[in-house]
Amino acid sequence: MSTTGRGLHGQVLETLGPAITAGEYPPGSVLRTDELAQRFDVSRSVMREAVRVLESMHLVESRRRVGVTVRPKAEWNVYDPQVIRWRLAGADRPQQLRSLTMLRSAIEPAAAGLAAKYATAEQCAELTECALGMVAHSRGHQLEGYLVHDIAFHRVILNASGNEMFARLGDVVAEVLAGRTHHEVMFEDPDPAAVTLHVQVAEAVRAGDAVRAEHLTREITMGALQELDILAP
Amino acid sequence: MSTTGRGLHGQVLETLGPAITAGEYPPGSVLRTDELAQRFDVSRSVMREAVRVLESMHLVESRRRVGVTVRPKAEWNVYDPQVIRWRLAGADRPQQLRSLTMLRSAIEPAAAGLAAKYATAEQCAELTECALGMVAHSRGHQLEGYLVHDIAFHRVILNASGNEMFARLGDVVAEVLAGRTHHEVMFEDPDPAAVTLHVQVAEAVRAGDAVRAEHLTREITMGALQELDILAP
DNA sequence: CGCGATCAAAAAGTCAGACTTATATGTCAC
């Protein structure tokens, strides 16, 4: 799943990135390239490449005569999938999941509305297939199978919206859904009402009913938000 | 405003990045690091750093024995501010503005609703100040002054939402608003109805009326969408 | 004729060392 450290600089990033996003080096901290290179036992060129990547994510800023300084959290590129993964793996995972769920709640209804207008016949077919898959795995502790279809469902919606910005959130949504199933322990079967809503969304999209698709999807994401509030109010 | 090419690798990126995002090198194109280094007259180390940054944006993929291949558009990190800037400067600026305006329409109402719940007294003050500034510059071809306050207004809303993901879209919104004023030529004064809506949003946020703030903001962004439809249906 | 193993070339990846440049900071005269 996770990109297994492409090259040496990638391996360095895999430990340095999470360390920074976890706040292990507080904002304003100063790192020196040479010291880091020694610490990770790589050449300076490799370390420089790693720093460049961190810099492009706005996690750090490299300045002459001073070093590599960690930037304040507010400046990070929090939409970078890599940064999201690092943060989800770290300590503030709950807060991160909260932010992402809100983002999801804002985007997905709009995406569903657009999908109702622009979805191809093939996408409609996929959608109903996913919904049926969810129904089939909704009872009897088949959580993994349910999750797969749930993720696929929301991915299709986002792609069918025709908006590239929405489409690129597919990975984020997948991460959130997976996180809910895996981390926050779910013993019980999914809420039957949610399953029904998914089926209805698929119908609405097929029927080209934008407002209905949007409204139903909003109910789904509102449910996700309430779920969070119950877990961590 | 724009980051003036920090270092040599930055200067390389400033021409290579826009070239790639403009589709000058179609997906699947293969570049060789050494050749690029020669072309830009920089050392291989510098070019490698530039490639690493492009790679972190998922614009290209570097593989041994094959070279640096351009990835399909669908895989780009379209939320990276740098990528957004490059694309806005390029040929598909209209489509990009469209995508971003839709994104805005989805996010800002939700952000306004949250702002009504969480905005501090100081933020409320800023908000009304911005709204008044918009009113003051709404007549008599003071478009630049109007723009400044408009941008500030939406930035405050996004920050006051308390959601870091929303807050980070401040730059995007600023870019969209500025693009509308500058590129799509606006001769006339802004729509009085829009100005009024901003004032009302400020009021609603101060009053803590989340649903009203959300609804009013949705009207604002709907207006922006309709504006786009008129310009490019 | 097809198919798998082997081999060579190509390009990225890595490293080490020398050198350049910007800049923060301390020093000194005034």
Add this chain to the structure above:
DNA sequence: GTGACATATAAGTCTGACTTTTTGATCGCG
């Protein structure tokens, strides 16, 4: 105290040699 100047520091750059992975071609065998 303030300004100009000197110095040290860490990033930035370049070069050349070497390593590693991977592709695709060649060759032998069934």
